[in-house]
Amino acid sequence: MSEQTEALRSRVEATYKAREVEGVLDLYFYRPIGFWLAQFFARLKITPAAVSLLAGVCGVIAGHFYFYRDLRINIVGMVLHVCSNALDNADGQLARLTRRQSREGRIVDSIADHVVFASIYVHLVLRYALAGASPAIWFLGLAAGISHALQGAAADYYRSTYLYFVTNGARGELDSSSELRADYRKLTWHQRPWDKLLLALYWNFTRQQEILAPHLKKVRELTGQLFQGESPDWLRTRYQNLASPTLKSWRLLMTNTRMLVLFVLLFIGQPIYYFWFELIPLNLLLVYLVTRQEHMAESLVEVAERWGNSA
Numbered sequence: 001m002s003e004q005t006e007a008l009r010s011r012v013e014a015t016y017k018a019r020e021v022e023g024v025l026d027l028y029f030y031r032p033i034g035f036w037l038a039q040f041f042a043r044l045k046i047t048p049a050a051v052s053l054l055a056g057v058c059g060v061i062a063g064h065f066y067f068y069r070d071l072r073i074n075i076v077g078m079v080l081h082v083c084s085n086a087l088d089n090a091d092g093q094l095a096r097l098t099r100r101q102s103r104e105g106r107i108v109d110s111i112a113d114h115v116v117f118a119s120i121y122v123h124l125v126l127r128y129a130l131a132g133a134s135p136a137i138w139f140l141g142l143a144a145g146i147s148h149a150l151q152g153a154a155a156d157y158y159r160s161t162y163l164y165f166v167t168n169g170a171r172g173e174l175d176s177s178s179e180l181r182a183d184y185r186k187l188t189w190h191q192r193p194w195d196k197l198l199l200a201l202y203w204n205f206t207r208q209q210e211i212l213a214p215h216l217k218k219v220r221e222l223t224g225q226l227f228q229g230e231s232p233d234w235l236r237t238r239y240q241n242l243a244s245p246t247l248k249s250w251r252l253l254m255t256n257t258r259m260l261v262l263f264v265l266l267f268i269g270q271p272i273y274y275f276w277f278e279l280i281p282l283n284l285l286l287v288y289l290v291t292r293q294e295h296m297a298e299s300l301v302e303v304a305e306r307w308g309n310s311a
Contacts, residue, residue: 012035020244030086048094055084074266144275166236215301252282
């Protein structure tokens with residue numbers, strides 16, 4: 001029995017990006033459910049992009065249910081929100097299970113995530129605006145939404161960069177804005193308008209990530225030049241030792257933390273404080289983590305440059 005349990009655990013873990021970047025809820029709740037869903041969708045020959053879209057639909061509806069000042073309806077929204085997040089995990093696990101990882105899938109997944117939280121923010125603002133709140137609620141919601149986008153972009157970029165340097169299987173999941181720009185220019189609006197639009201959105205998202213982390217971008221470019229895209233063991237170990245201590249903190253800027261805080265505030269009937277949670281503690285955490293990671297990246301640039309000069 002223990003051998004079967006261990007075999008199942010190994011199969012589930014094979015669909016992770018890497019165990020160290022997964023949160024507790026992911027490891028013991030979302031990933032096991034996502035694996036079961038991935039197997040189900042694989043049997044039905046449903047694509048990862050279709051699962052991403054289904055996750056987006058569930059999340060958008062959940063956002064609508066947060067508009068109402070009825071806890072019973074809000075709870076239905078919470079259930080749908082959890083389903084959306086489970087499906088959001090399942091799409092990547094399905095892609096890895098069926099070996100169908102692609103840039104297009106990552107783009108659709110990213111857009112679906114943004115649309116879900118856009119629905120949540122808009123409906124929370126409307127919840128207060130239509131109840132007679134000050135027009136300032138729109139500025140509060142907008143500021144919180146922008147903060148959310150920056151926090152999510154930074155956390156995703158640092159996680160992807162960690163996987164790029166430390167693991168061997170995640171190199172294809174870290175795109176550069178220069179590569180995306182070149183691919184964008186190859187497409188025409190006349191022949192492939194949808195693909196060009198998606199790539200334009202993803203290109204802009206990637207540029208924002210690189211603007212937030214210029215030294216980390218330089219580390220990647222420099223190591224690509226010096227080591228032809230294959231990081232040596234000493235660099236991989238050094239990066240892992242420097243970056244690992246901050247992984248838990250970066251996870252606080254991901255979806256699970258936001259959902260837990262939002263659920264608590266919905267239960268006590270004060271979801272407006274969710275906006276302040278985004279604006280104050282999460283932004284302070286973002287500034288701290290970006291500053292720390294940039295100092296780390298700057299030190300790695302110096303080491304790599306010294307290695308290049310002595311080689």
